[in-house]
Each structure stands twice: as C-alpha cells, then as structure tokens.
Amino acid sequence: xxxxxxxxxxxxxxxxxxxxxxxxxxxxxxxxxxxxxxxxxxxxxxxxxxxxxxxxxxxxxxxxxxxxxxxxxxxxxxxxxxxxxxxxxxxxxxxxxxxxxxxxxxxxxxxxxxxxxxxxxxxxxxxxxxxxxxxxxxxxxxxxxxxxxxxxxxxxxxxxxxxxxxxxxxxxxxxxxxxxxxxxxxxxxxxxxxxxxxxxxxxxxxxxxxxxxxxxxxxxxxxxxxxxxxxxxxxxxxxxxxxxx
Numbered sequence: 602x603x604x605x606x607x608x609x610x611x612x613x614x615x616x617x618x619x620x621x622x623x624x625x626x627x628x629x630x631x632x633x634x635x636x637x638x639x640x641x642x643x644x645x646x647x648x649x650x651x652x653x654x655x656x657x658x659x660x661x662x663x664x665x666x667x668x669x670x671x672x673x674x675x676x677x678x679x680x681x682x683x684x685x686x687x688x689x690x691x692x693x694x695x696x697x698x699x700x701x702x703x704x705x706x707x708x709x710x711x712x713x714x715x716x717x718x719x720x721x722x723x724x725x726x727x728x729x730x731x732x733x734x735x736x737x738x739x740x741x742x743x744x745x746x747x748x749x750x751x752x753x754x755x756x757x758x759x760x761x762x763x764x765x766x767x768x769x770x771x772x773x774x775x776x777x778x779x780x781x782x783x784x785x786x787x788x789x790x791x792x793x794x795x796x797x798x799x800x801x802x803x804x805x806x807x808x809x810x811x812x813x814x815x816x817x818x819x820x821x822x823x824x825x826x827x828x829x830x831x832x833x834x835x836x837x838x839x840x841x842x843x844x845x846x
Contacts, residue, residue, distance in 0.1 A: 605642065605653060615728060618656025621669050622649045660693045661685075665729045667696040671713060675700045676723055677731040678714060679740050685726050686734050688756035690749070690802065699732065699740070714740075717777035734763040735771045742781045751789055755805055758798040765790045797821060804835050807845055811836075819845070 757763035
C-alpha cells in the first residue's frame, strides 16, 4: 500500500487533511503524486490542493482549501469570514475570498473580491487566513442590507470578537479601505453605544422595536424583587414598573 510521507502527513494534520501540490513535491515526485491520486490515497480537492483519503470533511476544510488554491495573500472574507468568527445569525456560506488587487488567483467560482488588504486587516482563525472582525464588518457594509449587517455586528459584539470602538478607529485610519457606507456604520455604532448589545438577538429586537416606536431607552437586565425572591428582567422601565422578559 502506498504510504504518505510523515512530512506530508504533518502538513495535513495542521490543514484539516489538506496538502498543496507544492508541499507534496517536497517529499514526493510528480509521478508518485499521480500514483497516489490514481489509487485514491490522495483526492484532488481544488486546483493544486489535495485531500488525504479518510480525512474528515468540514466547512473549515472547504474554506482553507479555497484559500490554499487561491494562493498567497488570499483570505476568507465577507459572509464567510463572519461565519468563521461564529456569527450565529448566518448559515454556512460558500467560501468567499479577498485577494489584493493585481494578484493572480486560482479560484474563479465564486470570483474573489479584489480589494486592498493592509496587514492590520488580516489574521488567522483555526489556521485559516481571514479578515479581522472589524474588517469583516466594514466589508459586509458594501454587500448586505442593514438588518443583516446589524445582526452580524451584534453577534460579534455578543461573542466578544468585536468592540464598537474598533470599528470607529478603523474607519478613521489612514490605511486603505474598500468603498463602504461609513455613514451607515457610524449610525449603527452610535445606536449600540446607546442601547448596548443584549444577551440574545430577541432581546436586541425588543429594544430596537421600542426605540423605533419613539419610546425612551429602556434599562437592561434589571434586578427586581417579587414575593421575597430576586429576578432579573431583560428589559424594563423601572419607574413605570414595566418589565419585558
């Protein structure tokens, strides 16, 4: 049985079972790679990317495979980056990539975004190159409607992946950014300064609905006493003795 060299297995262990052709050529000849593809020991996953047979399939594997196929400087971005940062409002999207302008890319479906990518906007999560939470939110402002943008921003704030101050700092930075709706982003950020972000999307929806109706900002997470016991109410107007749970 054809074996996988230990060096190649080490690459695969760090990359969700994936290896690139360049990595394989470090320890196998082109003919040896071809034989392993023919016997199913290696499976062609993407252009220039192979999967070790038997490795667990996952969305993260697909995402990293797309980045590896696209080449250096390609990163997960937009809805894919938001999903990688665990925004629960999103279902698993197809991997979307951003590559610097002028850089060749091996991925054509879906076509990558070609945008400036200064180093402060790029990081890794689960060993997958991706845009930072701040850059992800700014990128999303160019492609999604406000309700979804707000849900994703609340998700990232709730999971402590994002602070609203970071968005304002990045908007004011001299580093290049894609065309974005800065006025909309500032409005969303300022609203969150006023109403905060609750423990759940439903709690935020209640507060947003009250504010949209012209009512005053309620108080969140109020401790009340009833029947000799203490309770925490999600949203309340204490002076009016109104609580919403």
